[in-house]
Amino acid sequence: KQEVTQIPAALSVPEGENLVLNCSFTDSAIYNLQWFRQDPGKGLTSLLLIQSSQREQTSGRLNASLDKSSGRSTLYIAASQPGDSATYLCAVPEGGTGTASKLTFGTGTRLQVTL
């Protein structure tokens, strides 16, 4: 059974810092990995999707990397802003291609960016 862990569980940084969020998964036979953010009381917003054939994806100040062999993904946030404060979740599909797999979510990292 796939297990997804995120470290750290919580992080507080001053505005402007660069930061890295970590995601580990136990079964490396994944075909993509998705990063989401969730604001308190809100839904999940998709940030980046990395296919298994890719090593990196970038969107604005966000950069996500994927190393399937080591079962790890990192989300790099450059020049953090208070508006980045949220919970960040990584998720991987469980099951083979074409099986309409459920997403297995990580435990989440709660980020607070202070002024």
Next chain:
Amino acid sequence: NAGVTQTPKFHILKTGQSMTLQCAQDMNHGYLSWYRQDPGMGLRRIHYSVAAGITDKGEVPDGYNVSRSNTEDFPLRLESAAPSQTSVYFCASSYWSRGGENEQYFGPGTRLTVT
């Protein structure tokens, strides 16, 4: 595009009552699913569908029913609500093909309390 919409945003139900949570998407996505999010349990898939007329059970289907009569809508019905169904419910959608799922998009959620 409105993306994935859910109604209602909040609802309080009494034990034994029934209700339907609505989910609609306007992105012509084939794959739709329902998740519930509970503290300490993360997100768990309830039911899913890969096309109109096709539905299947997820991890935690007991007490819930779904139907898919068209591409856009995927309602979740609670026939006889129980306090254990107090949760936040999310609908998610994506393109689907036998090559694997693509980026999943989540709705804003329905916060349901069963008293």
